[in-house]
Amino acid sequence: MLKVGLTGGIGSGKSAVAAGLAAYGATVVDADAIAREVVEPGTPGLEAVVAEFGEGVLTPEGRLDRPRLGEIVFADEDSLNRLNAIVHPLVGERSAQLMEEAVSSGVEVVVYDVPLLVENGLGPLYDVVVVVDAPDAVRVERVATDRGMPREQVEARISAQADRDTRLAAADLVVDNSGTREELDERVAELWRELLKRAR
Numbered sequence: 001m002l003k004v005g006l007t008g009g010i011g012s013g014k015s016a017v018a019a020g021l022a023a024y025g026a027t028v029v030d031a032d033a034i035a036r037e038v039v040e041p042g043t044p045g046l047e048a049v050v051a052e053f054g055e056g057v058l059t060p061e062g063r064l065d066r067p068r069l070g071e072i073v074f075a076d077e078d079s080l081n082r083l084n085a086i087v088h089p090l091v092g093e094r095s096a097q098l099m100e101e102a103v104s105s106g107v108e109v110v111v112y113d114v115p116l117l118v119e120n121g122l123g124p125l126y127d128v129v130v131v132v133d134a135p136d137a138v139r140v141e142r143v144a145t146d147r148g149m150p151r152e153q154v155e156a157r158i159s160a161q162a163d164r165d166t167r168l169a170a171a172d173l174v175v176d177n178s179g180t181r182e183e184l185d186e187r188v189a190e191l192w193r194e195l196l197k198r199a200r
């Protein structure tokens with residue numbers, strides 16, 4: 001069994017690679033999805049976020065207003081640190097549980113898909129660290145076009161993350177996603193062959 005840490009900056013194509021690996025048979029644990037679950041209505045996580053940032057970060061329906069909170073925290077490092085201090089321990093705990101379940105299920109490859117692997121020093125927890133890489137300008141364009149996020153917001157998130165060279169320095173394997181989706185599919189097929197080799 002091989003434990004893979006999969007990371008990449010915003011818009012690198014990390015989720016696309018994770019989906020490809022899942023299709024080949026890997027079990028994927030998704031940190032972004034867990035980070036959403038731990039602040040669902042009725043959770044201690046959401047209560048803690050509201051205690052820190054006020055009712056202004058809730059929608060009229062009482063859900064977390066994610067774009068609003070994003071505007072606040074990615075414009076101010078201190079706010080981002082305070083949000084991370086609430087959410088990251090909850091994500092860490094739930095992820096560890098799910099990773100353990102996946103490992104004991106007997107699957108060959110378990111992938112933890114996490115944007116902040118390098119920033120949070122999580123590399124040593126994995127047998128292999130895979131970095132999905134594309135130039136910053138390409139990432140900004142993809143997220144702005146596909147997700148409709150304002151370019152300045154994408155740029156602010158890039159600034160809040162490790163820079164490209166720092167992330168690449170932590171990689172055991174790099175998936176280049178500067179090209180087309182078809183080229184990415186080919187890279188993912190190669191990656192899967194390499195991971196299976198290392199798992200066996």
Ligand SMILES: CC(C)(COP(=O)(O)OP(=O)(O)OC[C@H]1O[C@@H](n2cnc3c(N)ncnc32)[C@H](O)[C@@H]1O)[C@@H](O)C(=O)NCCC(=O)NCCS
Nearest residue numbers: 009010031032035066067069070084087091115157160161
């Ligand atoms: C600020 C929030 C509400 C904005 O929500 P939104 O739906 O707009 O973005 P989403 O959560 O889907 O994240 C999209 C991408 O933004 C980047 N990003 C998110 N959180 C962070 C962070 N704390 N630091 C740097 N980049 C981040 C990542 O590349 C991520 O893949 C949300 O990102 C959040 O709660 N962040 C703190 C928790 C966290 O660090 N999550 C990341 C995985 S643990």
Ligand SMILES: Nc1ncnc2c1ncn2[C@@H]1O[C@H](COP(=O)(O)OP(=O)(O)OP(=O)(O)O)[C@@H](O)[C@H]1O
Nearest residue numbers: 009010011012013014015016142146179180181184
């Ligand atoms: N090779 C590619 N060519 C064009 N678009 C791509 C390519 N790879 C990914 N995309 C698109 O770019 C966007 C970002 O990709 P994806 O969501 O996989 O990135 P991510 O690294 O998971 O981002 P985030 O950190 O925001 O979760 C998506 O809309 C995706 O469909």
